[in-house]
Amino acid sequence: MTDLDMDAFDGLPFPRxxxxxxxxxxxxRIEDPAIFNHSMRTYLYGRFLGEQEGLRPGRDYDDELLFLGCVLHDAGLSAEGDGDQSFEIDGADLAARFLAGEGVADDRIAVVWDAIALHLCFAVAARKRPEIALVTAGAGYDLGPHGPALPDGYADRVHAVLPRLHAAAALEDAIIGQALAKPQKAPPFSMPGELVRQRTGQVWPTWEQLMSEAPSWNDYDGYHRPG
Structure with a gap:
């Protein structure tokens, strides 16, 4: 599908x-269809949520940068993006390599890298510039549409062109599949780690156990909690 262009998406407002x-x-090319469709919808819903805050593309944010962050935000869940870090960091690095190969300026690459790397850090991303904040907002809205209601019929129009294909389940399986093969991609207390815990039933170590593992500073030796 290398000849695919934006006209294939039935006039939806993607940058051209x-x-x-x-x-x-x-x-x-690199992503599972369910994840690709989710990434494209992320842009549409991020843009919509921005409009609800009075943000307009081209005036209040760089529309191309927002789209790049959205369409590449789950690239780390592809075989090409599957490195040794958590999937959002792997995805940010893959996006940066792709954009550098396209001759994109370093300062613009940095915005996209942040948008992808932070998209699981909801409270942090929300404090950042719109090109970053709206990636996280749009991705979350596509998986659980909490917040402003979409215009009547808009979701049906979007889903007709970009069907859901069990997006939430596909994302869960992709994250867990990578983490089971490379446990360092899902450390305790992270979102990928929690998905693995739910799937496998493994027990997380406590904070004290983690802190007491060698090498450590022995902060718990002789410590007595107040009260």
Whole structure:
């Protein structure tokens, strides 16, 4: 599907720049269809949520950067993006390599890297510039549409062009599949780690157990809790 372009999406308001099209094609090539569709919907819903806050593309934020962050935000869940870090960091690194190969300026790459790397850090991302905050907001809305209601019929229109394909389940399986093969991708208390715990029933170590493992400073030796 290398010839896929934005006209395939039935007039939905995606940016039409050459870079946006190449990034979309790249994501479509490497990602599972359910994850690709989720990433495209992330842009539409992020843009919608921005509009509810009075933010307009081209005036209040760089629309191309928002799209790049959205369409590439789960690239770390692809075989190409599956490195040794948590999937959002692997995805941010993969996106940075792709954009550098496209000749994108370092300062613009940095915005996309932050948008992808922070998209599981909801409270942090929300404090950042719109190109970062709206990636997290849009991704969350696509998986659980809490907040402003979409215009009547809009979700049906979006889903007709970008069907859900069991998005939440596909994302869960992709995250867990990577983590079972490479446990360092899902450390205790992280979101990937929690998904693995739920799937496998493994027991997390307590904070004290983690802190008491060698090498340690022995902070618990002789410590007596107040009260």
């Amino acid at each position: 720049t050459d870079l946006a099209v190449r990034a979309m094609r790249h994501a479509r």
